[in-house]
Amino acid sequence: MLLEKKSLPIKTSPSGEPGPAPERPRARNRFSKGRRISRKRSLTPLEYTKKRWFQATMWINLVFLYFPIITLIAFSFNNSRRNIVWRGFTLKYYVKAYNNATLFDAVINTLIVAGISTVISTILGAFLGLALSRFKWRGKSFYDSWIHLPIIIPEICMGVAMMAFFHTVNISLGLFTITVSHIAFTIPFVAIVIRARMAGFDFSLEEASRDLGASQFQTFMHVTLPYMVPGIIAGALLAMTLSLDDFVITFFTSGPGSTTLPVKIFSMIRFNVSPEVNAASTVLITVTLVLAASMMILQTKLKNK
Amino acid sequence: MVEKDVREHKLTASILLVPPSVWLIIFFTLPLVIVWLYSFGERGPMGQTFLSFSFANYLRAIQWIHLGILWKSIWIAAAATAICFLMGFPLALGLAFAPMHLRNLLLLLVILPFWTNLLIRTYAWIAVLRTRGFLNFGLEWIHRKLDALFTFVGFPDLMGTFQPLSLLYSNSAVIIGLAYVALPFMILPIYATLEKLDRSYLEASLDLGAGQWRTLFSITIPLAFPGIFSGLLLSFILSLGTYVTPVLLGGTDSMMIGNLIAQEFGPARDWPFGSALSFILLYVTFLVLWLRAFVSSRSSGIGY
Numbered sequence: 191m192l193l194e195k196k197s198l199p200i201k202t203s204p205s206g207e208p209g210p211a212p213e214r215p216r217a218r219n220r221f222s223k224g225r226r227i228s229r230k231r232s233l234t235p236l237e238y239t240k241k242r243w244f245q246a247t248m249w250i251n252l253v254f255l256y257f258p259i260i261t262l263i264a265f266s267f268n269n270s271r272r273n274i275v276w277r278g279f280t281l282k283y284y285v286k287a288y289n290n291a292t293l294f295d296a297v298i299n300t301l302i303v304a305g306i307s308t309v310i311s312t313i314l315g316a317f318l319g320l321a322l323s324r325f326k327w328r329g330k331s332f333y334d335s336w337i338h339l340p341i342i343i344p345e346i347c348m349g350v351a352m353m354a355f356f357h358t359v360n361i362s363l364g365l366f367t368i369t370v371s372h373i374a375f376t377i378p379f380v381a382i383v384i385r386a387r388m389a390g391f392d393f394s395l396e397e398a399s400r401d402l403g404a405s406q407f408q409t410f411m412h413v414t415l416p417y418m419v420p421g422i423i424a425g426a427l428l429a430m431t432l433s434l435d436d437f438v439i440t441f442f443t444s445g446p447g448s449t450t451l452p453v454k455i456f457s458m459i460r461f462n463v464s465p466e467v468n469a470a471s472t473v474l475i476t477v478t479l480v481l482a483a484s485m486m487i488l489q490t491k492l493k494n495k
Numbered sequence: 496m497v498e499k500d501v502r503e504h505k506l507t508a509s510i511l512l513v514p515p516s517v518w519l520i521i522f523f524t525l526p527l528v529i530v531w532l533y534s535f536g537e538r539g540p541m542g543q544t545f546l547s548f549s550f551a552n553y554l555r556a557i558q559w560i561h562l563g564i565l566w567k568s569i570w571i572a573a574a575a576t577a578i579c580f581l582m583g584f585p586l587a588l589g590l591a592f593a594p595m596h597l598r599n600l601l602l603l604l605v606i607l608p609f610w611t612n613l614l615i616r617t618y619a620w621i622a623v624l625r626t627r628g629f630l631n632f633g634l635e636w637i638h639r640k641l642d643a644l645f646t647f648v649g650f651p652d653l654m655g656t657f658q659p660l661s662l663l664y665s666n667s668a669v670i671i672g673l674a675y676v677a678l679p680f681m682i683l684p685i686y687a688t689l690e691k692l693d694r695s696y697l698e699a700s701l702d703l704g705a706g707q708w709r710t711l712f713s714i715t716i717p718l719a720f721p722g723i724f725s726g727l728l729l730s731f732i733l734s735l736g737t738y739v740t741p742v743l744l745g746g747t748d749s750m751m752i753g754n755l756i757a758q759e760f761g762p763a764r765d766w767p768f769g770s771a772l773s774f775i776l777l778y779v780t781f782l783v784l785w786l787r788a789f790v791s792s793r794s795s796g797i798g799y
């Protein structure tokens with residue numbers, strides 16, 4: 191009885207009508223064959239994933255998205271200066287990149303900038319996100335669009351603006367200017383993450399804490415902050431990924447001797463394309479992917495809670 | 496959640512709001528204001544910038560030579576957007592109706608390249624597109640096989656000798672590179688609207704005898720329009736404001752507005768003109784984003 195009920199839509203649903211013709215007799219046959227009925231389903235018209243054209247576009251898209259990156263990574267292990275033919279596995283370009291002093295300095299600079307800017311922008315972004323989730327005031331929507339500007343304006347505009355600004359106020363370009371700019375464009379991203387986290391927070395918990403005699407500061411430390419922590423970690427990971435990866439703004443705010451890894455990779459690409467660049471790129475890709483993956487895992491865990 | 500009025504919590508609100516606001520005023524808004532002021536300024540003989548009030552820089556931007564670059568930026572960005580749409584829309588459509596496990600996996604696969612460095616993603620295309628790159632390698636292989644086939648059938652020399660495509664350092668390479676960078680920005684908004692769409696409309700259309708194509712053009716696309724529009728605009732402004740892609744993949748005639756701005760602030764050292772160009776790009780970006788907000792507010796409910 192149950193089986194018949196389950197398979198009923200196959201027979202009666204007219205939605206099978208525009209589907210492929212050979213499906214219909216098979217659907218009728220299933221009725222006579224008892225248990226196998228419910229196991230196989232007929233192709234409903236909206237199941238695009240089972241269509242050939244979808245599978246074709248999916249593969250074209252995936253090849254388009256992944257072929258360049260995968261070959262780049264693969265050929266960083268290739269034992270040949272000419273990148274096109276595979277001549278066996280080697281790590282010598284990684285050793286070469288490691289021994290390249292300017293490249294090594296660039297990595298150190300990148301880590302310094304990313305470290306400092308992540309700490310400051312996470313604190314400022316957390317303040318901002320908390321305030322946005324908690325308070326309302328006149329002109330908040332305007333304020334809201336204003337703090338989102340660093341995300342939406344073209345990077346080149348922000349890059350040249352920062353450069354012009356530092357020149358005007360007579361600060362010479364270096365690690366300091368890079369860090370300051372990175373903080374400015376990562377604050378909104380952190381604020382968005384924190385705000386999304388705080389959307390699920392029950393603010394009556396704070397009132398309960400105050401009613402029970404805790405001070406405002408104690409309430410923040412013991413009630414609000416513990417709830418914020420996963421959001422703060424996710425925001426910090428995002429800020430760090432963005433800072434490690436940024437090229438355009440860094441390019442315009444960096445001076446001589448303050449090259450970061452993306453800027454160094456850029457100049458290496460422009461002067462000579464060698465597997466050493468592939469090796470350095472692979473290292474940067476791996477670091478950012480690990481950071482991004484841990485952030486995404488953290489966020490899906492938060493959603494499921 | 497009830498948002499509290501800021502006037503009742505002045506101290507807390509100011510502790511939270513003042514530090515980030517001050518940072519963003521000094522290190523983001525002030526730089527933009529300076530560039531805006533420069534855009535009305537004049538360039539001194541040594542490349543200095545004098546503040547004045549003239550629209551000369553904006554007028555210079557609409558001279559033929561610069562208008563050509565603006566126009567080229569627009570059509571390159573439009574071509575990249577079109578490629579993104581043709582590739583991204585079918586994928587987003589299939590994705591929105593895919594079973595859950597496949598959907599999450601595919602979404603992850605679409606988002607993942609977004610997390611790799613923009614510069615490196617663009618650099619990766621050099622190895623694909625150059626004269627002795629993977630694309631020509633593949634084409635040459637196909638050419639050889641076809642040639643062998645025709646020789647076997649009895650038509651030797653039908654295919655001629657293989658001429659490698661010189662794609663790298665051209666506008667086509669820039670378009671391909673931009674489409675590559677913008678593809679996730681096309682897929683995600685379209686997917687988001689298609690996923691929220693009420694499927695019974697599509698089923699009704701199919702039940703009432705419309706074919707798949709007719710349902711697609713008369714039901715699915717109109718209903719998903721806010722997402723499609725959003726995806727088109729996002730890909731477009733992202734491509735329009737690019738700097739890296741034309742530098743790495745473009746030829747001598749592939750200069751786009753971002754490169755012109757960089758040139759004015761760099762070697763040409765004409766900051767007022769660069770500032771004016773920078774603000775023209777910003778105004779176009781704002782216009783496009785405003786259009787996007789306008790369309791999604793008009794189509795309430797399923798807007799992205």
